Amino acid sequence: MSTRPRLYVPTDLQAGGPVALDENQSKYLFRVMRLNVGDEVRLFNGRDGEWLARVSEILGKSAGLLKAETRLRRQAVLTDLQLLFAPLKKTRTDFVVEKATELGAEVIQPVITEYTQSERVRTDRLTHIAMEAAEQTERLNMPRVMDAVHLIKAIENLPRDRRVYYCDERGDNEGEEWGGDENRARPMADVLAEHGKGSAAILIGPEGGFSPQERQFLRKTEGIYPVSLGPRILRAETAAVAALTLYQAICGDWKDAETGGVSDD
Amino acid sequence: MSTRPRLYVPTDLQAGGPVALDENQSKYLFRVMRLNVGDEVRLFNGRDGEWLARVSEILGKSAGLLKAETRLRRQAVLTDLQLLFAPLKKTRTDFVVEKATELGAEVIQPVITEYTQSERVRTDRLTHIAMEAAEQTERLNMPRVMDAVHLIKAIENLPRDRRVYYCDERGDNEGEEWGGDENRARPMADVLAEHGKGSAAILIGPEGGFSPQERQFLRKTEGIYPVSLGPRILRAETAAVAALTLYQAICGDWKDAETGGVSDD
Structure with missing residues (x-):
């Protein structure tokens, strides 16, 4: 399966916006999934749809930054x-x-x-x-x-x-x-x-x-x-x-x- | 809930028939549920419907006998x-x-x-x-x-x-x-x-x-x-x-x- 990792973040998502990861998410991406700078991740926050992001910086395996690039999916209206x-x-x-x-x-x-x-x-x-x-x-x-x-x-x-x-x-x-x-x-x-x-x-x-x-x-x-x-x-x-x-x-x-x-x- | 314990047994079930329990079932009835001689249990075997049975003998907390009494439910035809x-x-x-x-x-x-x-x-x-x-x-x-x-x-x-x-x-x-x-x-x-x-x-x-x-x-x-x-x-x-x-x-x-x-x- 080629599916990119997918994370929930509280941050607003917009093109070019930087996204800080929490410690668990950083460990998951950098230790478990072994992602490198430039690798792709999907992000959602419950408001702005789903975004393609890329690893922009890795700070010692338990912290890192992503940069949001393009919106992959609109925020859908879900069943109430x-x-x-x-x-x-x-x-x-x-x-x-x-x-x-x-x-x-x-x-x-x-x-x-x-x-x-x-x-x-x-x-x-x-x-x-x-x-x-x-x-x-x-x-x-x-x-x-x-x-x-x-x-x-x-x-x-x-x-x-x-x-x-x-x-x-x-x-x-x-x-x-x-x-x-x-x-x-x-x-x-x-x-x-x-x-x-x-x-x-x-x-x-x-x-x-x-x-x-x-x-x-x-x-x-x-x-x-x-x-x-x-x-x-x-x-x-x-x-x-x-x-x-x-x-x-x-x-x-x-x-x-x-x-x-x-x-x- | 007054629901009687319910057990699967391989034995044929008919009125008056004795039913031996395996060790786990005996432990469950006599140690966990603390049933005594005369207490009610429900039995099914996949062929004869569901039967009301009664504890007829307890042999040292990990073995016992039941006696089937009356049929409570017919064997239903289930979805294939x-x-x-x-x-x-x-x-x-x-x-x-x-x-x-x-x-x-x-x-x-x-x-x-x-x-x-x-x-x-x-x-x-x-x-x-x-x-x-x-x-x-x-x-x-x-x-x-x-x-x-x-x-x-x-x-x-x-x-x-x-x-x-x-x-x-x-x-x-x-x-x-x-x-x-x-x-x-x-x-x-x-x-x-x-x-x-x-x-x-x-x-x-x-x-x-x-x-x-x-x-x-x-x-x-x-x-x-x-x-x-x-x-x-x-x-x-x-x-x-x-x-x-x-x-x-x-x-x-x-x-x-x-x-x-x-x-x-």
């Missing part, structure tokens, strides 16, 4: 999609953030629910994971990783016109395994097809699902829709990936490759 | 879906097998491609991961995990009427990043909607994608369809989860919860 999820064990939380970034979520909001078995959520650590995933996945911006808040608060913070789809794998009959078939949510693909595009959020509960009180709150709030992800019980992180995939394929930027993030200037 | 994937680094391969099991793949076939950077694939280890995922996910059988074979061989082994969807994220213009927009594959959701149900296989390449020779082979073989998973470049394991999700939601057993694996007898 958020992920709200209950934190899981450490590696599974990391995984959700990595995958949500690949799948184009714009905001990643950890939410604390009644059955959340959370360790402390480190926003800085998750932001770093999102940055690396954004660099790898060809997207033109970074998702915003928010500090964890309580579920009710997170829902209240959303504008009222943002539709919320939450994965609800249980029926309502408490006597049966997984609540039986009573009042099961409809398949997510059908619910999405009905509502179409527009601002959306996907909400994924913890391994134990939502509490009866939470389900009641979610069900009675306008603009919040329970959805089913099939007849098997998915782990929470699988549900996150599956729900984001369905949203992008049915309502988001997978529908038409030409309007997606790869369109050229 | 296979996953062919190029092995990745160890934890990411484990992840693909776990998720493919949750998402209902019936056969999991590791394939060696030109760009595969595989460590040795341990079929027994992956089978164990699939078993644990099957126990957790409410499915009624185990996927078969096959020994790794070369890509061409794996394709030749498939019956001719099985459609193969492979994720091809590159265009054909070798001069541009990711091959530009030339001859990009169509969105997977569109291709699936066109072909509908029937035997299917999903093929996921390694991180580096397929070689030009492999792409040529795949493109010229009848019944093999390139598909796109959106404008971002997904990691291989994300592509596997996304493609299995779309298949199940559009052609598989997520379409109608009542025909899925949760229907009661």
Whole structure:
């Protein structure tokens, strides 16, 4: 693969502009990838599209400068999609953030629910994971990783016109395994097809699902829709990936490759 | 959650039949879950549906007997879906097998491609991961995990009427990043909607994608369809989860919860 390294930088990008690298990025380019002065790199900052840059100076293997040259891609308008999820064990939380970034979520909001078995959520650590995933996945911006808040608060913070789809794998009959078939949510693909595009959020509960009180709150709030992800019980992180995939394929930027993030200037 | 422990056993299941547990399962039930004689467990063997069983004897915390009582669910006919994937680094391969099991793949076939950077694939280890995922996910059988074979061989082994969807994220213009927009594959959701149900296989390449020779082979073989998973470049394991999700939601057993694996007898 001839693909040039691709980095997120906070700097403004314009022709001829110098770009300083942080220590990790310098180590990656100069120690791991062994780039030399004149070699090509791609840069994005979430505002100015994607730029071709060239190494202009190397200062001792852990610092260096690039110079931006030409814009390769315009800043695309991305799908307005958020992920709200209950934190899981450490590696599974990391995984959700990595995958949500690949799948184009714009905001990643950890939410604390009644059955959340959370360790402390480190926003800085998750932001770093999102940055690396954004660099790898060809997207033109970074998702915003928010500090964890309580579920009710997170829902209240959303504008009222943002539709919320939450994965609800249980029926309502408490006597049966997984609540039986009573009042099961409809398949997510059908619910999405009905509502179409527009601002959306996907909400994924913890391994134990939502509490009866939470389900009641979610069900009675306008603009919040329970959805089913099939007849098997998915782990929470699988549900996150599956729900984001369905949203992008049915309502988001997978529908038409030409309007997606790869369109050229 | 009041859900009873759920185990895969190779034994035939019938009313009153005794079921011996292996050491790991016994440890799980008697040490971790602290079950006692008379407590309830659910069992499945891939043939006889799901059964309610009861602990009938505990022999020193790492061995025990259950007795099957009543059938809870009929053996459902599952989607005829296979996953062919190029092995990745160890934890990411484990992840693909776990998720493919949750998402209902019936056969999991590791394939060696030109760009595969595989460590040795341990079929027994992956089978164990699939078993644990099957126990957790409410499915009624185990996927078969096959020994790794070369890509061409794996394709030749498939019956001719099985459609193969492979994720091809590159265009054909070798001069541009990711091959530009030339001859990009169509969105997977569109291709699936066109072909509908029937035997299917999903093929996921390694991180580096397929070689030009492999792409040529795949493109010229009848019944093999390139598909796109959106404008971002997904990691291989994300592509596997996304493609299995779309298949199940559009052609598989997520379409109608009542025909899925949760229907009661």
